[in-house]
Amino acid sequence: xxxxxxxxxxxxxxxxxxxxxxxxxxxxxxxxxxxxxxxxxxxxxxxxxxxxxxxxxxxxxxxxxxxxxxxxxxxxxxxxxxxxxxxxxxxxxxxxxxxxxxxxxxxxxxxxxxxxxxxxxxxxxxxxxxxxxxxxxxxxxxxxxxxxxxxxxxxxxxxxxxxxxxxxxxxxxxxxxxxxxxxxxxxxxxxxxxxxxxxxxxxxxxxxxxxxxxxxxxxxxxxxxxxxxxxxxxxxxxxxxxxxxxxxxxxxxxxxxxxxxxxxxxxxxxxxxxxxxxxxxxxxxxxxxxxxxxxxxxxxxxx
Amino acid sequence: xxxxxxxxxxxxxxxxxxxxxxxxxxxxxxxxxxxxxxxxxxxxxxxxxxxxxxxxxxxxxxxxxxxxxxxxxxxxxxxxxxxxxxxxxxxxxxxxxxxxxxxxxxxxxxxxxxxxxxxxxxxxxxxxxxxxxxxxxxxxxxxxxxxxxxxxxxxxxxxxxxxxxxxxxxxxxxxxxxxxxxxxxxxxxxxxxxxxxxxxxxxxxxxxxxxxxxxxxxxxxxxxxxxxxxxxxxxxxxxxxxxxxxxxxxxxxxxxxxxxxxxxxxxxxxxxxxxxxxxxxxxxxxxxxxxxxxxxxxxxxxx
DNA sequence: TTTTTTGTATAAAAAAATAAAAAACAATAG
DNA sequence: CTATTGTTTTTTATTTTTTTATACAAAAAA
Numbered sequence: 001x002x003x004x005x006x007x008x009x010x011x012x013x014x015x016x017x018x019x020x021x022x023x024x025x026x027x028x029x030x031x032x033x034x035x036x037x038x039x040x041x042x043x044x045x046x047x048x049x050x051x052x053x054x055x056x057x058x059x060x061x062x063x064x065x066x067x068x069x070x071x072x073x074x075x076x077x078x079x080x081x082x083x084x085x086x087x088x089x090x091x092x093x094x095x096x097x098x099x100x101x102x103x104x105x106x107x108x109x110x111x112x113x114x115x116x117x118x119x120x121x122x123x124x125x126x127x128x129x130x131x132x133x134x135x136x137x138x139x140x141x142x143x144x145x146x147x148x149x150x151x152x153x154x155x156x157x158x159x160x161x162x163x164x165x166x167x168x169x170x171x172x173x174x175x176x177x178x179x180x181x182x183x184x185x186x187x188x189x190x191x192x193x194x195x196x197x198x199x200x201x202x203x204x205x206x207x208x209x210x211x212x213x214x215x216x217x218x219x220x221x222x223x224x225x226x227x228x229x230x231x232x233x234x235x236x237x238x239x240x241x242x243x244x245x246x247x248x249x250x251x252x253x254x255x256x257x258x259x260x261x262x263x264x265x266x267x268x269x270x271x272x273x274x275x276x277x278x279x280x281x282x283x284x285x286x287x288x289x290x291x292x293x294x295x296x297x298x299x300x301x302x303x
Numbered sequence: 304x305x306x307x308x309x310x311x312x313x314x315x316x317x318x319x320x321x322x323x324x325x326x327x328x329x330x331x332x333x334x335x336x337x338x339x340x341x342x343x344x345x346x347x348x349x350x351x352x353x354x355x356x357x358x359x360x361x362x363x364x365x366x367x368x369x370x371x372x373x374x375x376x377x378x379x380x381x382x383x384x385x386x387x388x389x390x391x392x393x394x395x396x397x398x399x400x401x402x403x404x405x406x407x408x409x410x411x412x413x414x415x416x417x418x419x420x421x422x423x424x425x426x427x428x429x430x431x432x433x434x435x436x437x438x439x440x441x442x443x444x445x446x447x448x449x450x451x452x453x454x455x456x457x458x459x460x461x462x463x464x465x466x467x468x469x470x471x472x473x474x475x476x477x478x479x480x481x482x483x484x485x486x487x488x489x490x491x492x493x494x495x496x497x498x499x500x501x502x503x504x505x506x507x508x509x510x511x512x513x514x515x516x517x518x519x520x521x522x523x524x525x526x527x528x529x530x531x532x533x534x535x536x537x538x539x540x541x542x543x544x545x546x547x548x549x550x551x552x553x554x555x556x557x558x559x560x561x562x563x564x565x566x567x568x569x570x571x572x573x574x575x576x577x578x579x580x581x582x583x584x585x586x587x588x589x590x591x592x593x594x595x596x597x598x599x600x601x602x603x604x605x606x
Numbered sequence: 607t608t609t610t611t612t613g614t615a616t617a618a619a620a621a622a623a624t625a626a627a628a629a630a631c632a633a634t635a636g
Numbered sequence: 637c638t639a640t641t642g643t644t645t646t647t648t649a650t651t652t653t654t655t656t657a658t659a660c661a662a663a664a665a666a
Contacts, residue, residue: 003651164467333611445627
């Protein structure tokens, strides 16, 4: 089979439940109506109707599609084993790359990896092509892929780029008028930070989502598709790493809370230089943490 | 044929010239040596040798590959019509999108476009997948591609992003020590600018490459793979537009030269604020020019 | 006996072929 | 004349096929 008939099978099931709800002897609506209801093309509707006529579920002649009997369990059509959805592939691949010590420079085998992640090869191919934009993998001159890997150098450059984007966001933010919704957002975040700081000994795990919320609030003031796109990778990678590096987690998070509060304070003051300085300090810490986690996970050799 | 045998044909030709230079009756080197010489795998070498044995050019038995006769014109193997190289596709596609009024939201037909640009469909597919990273095209939920197009909004966001990156570069640059090679580079560029300014009435076309050289010199001080990657698109798009918009070209370029010189001057002074200000002014002009060229080309409706 | 070279098998990537689904068009019933 | 169906054409997604690369074992030469 060249192309999966998942759409057909899905439509088959859907229409079966529609018929089950309808009365025996009644007529089905026109093909176009069914197509719109099931969100498929008329071609597929007709294929399903033909199948139903074949098993004697309906009588179909011209524009009369009469239900002959209630569908039984035998009429069901099993879905063929599905592949992984795309975001699950993303998650699993990143986990594989970042988590395990896949050394930089490893050649990737599309066919084998596709099997491993149970996706069709061309899906993996496209995924890799997307990743190559972020410099995590590269196409080899004569076919094949190379895992460039998440090296210390990569982490440094990523952190620096993050700093460029985020400091820009800070500069934009301080200049925003008091009526802008971001200020209310920051006040709410401040309260959450203070709240968490009070119970940090127990709930230091709760910091990770708060960190994400804080940074995405700040960067949200820059409405730029290019910035947003990169923000996605940055969040992804930082987020993944924080999840795994459990050393000193409590102290690290406590310190970060303090830095976040300092940034909020500086932003409120309207002093651009102060705000930039506070943000830069935090980003430096963040970079160090990322690098330390790399060394800790032995992805790179300890010095 | 599933895969092109270009490699085989190329190796065939290469080995033919090797044989033509060698003496009749002499033996060819081992397969591995030939493979290394021709930069192909042994499999392909063997395929070519088999072909040569078939046409009676060599006698091949075991490790003896004796040249029987000099190759004649008939022995040549024509290359099959080649597809476009990848960068030519890039050029042509961008030209098509940016130049002609392909409206935003046009669904793209991979098969048809592939024919039009004379590339295999999967090459175009991959190319589109790359472009989707820059937000010029997007994958439709149920298969197919959508041209998001080079709208005014896109141009604005691109310009802003460019400004973020370039102002960051300027901040890095002013802090560099006097011994850094960038200063010599800037001095050379300054001379070229002054030279061009003197003969701008005639040679205003020469500005485009100089502009590119100037901006890439400034951004080169930031050694960051993410920045570099975006620089590529930015250069591409700005460059394309400048090429076509011929209105006011002389005046525009003369003004830009002045702005460039002002930036160099401010950079030399070591005053960060002044340098940023000069660069920001130039980037604003640049953005306006890009937007004006969009309106001029009627890609978007004039206000 | 060791090294070099070849023969064979296996694997992988790219392009063509092909089936499914969508869209367009024409015909027909109401 | 409009709404719906029948039919054909396009288009996309996946599999199959073919070419190429690599790995391993066997044989020849040093």
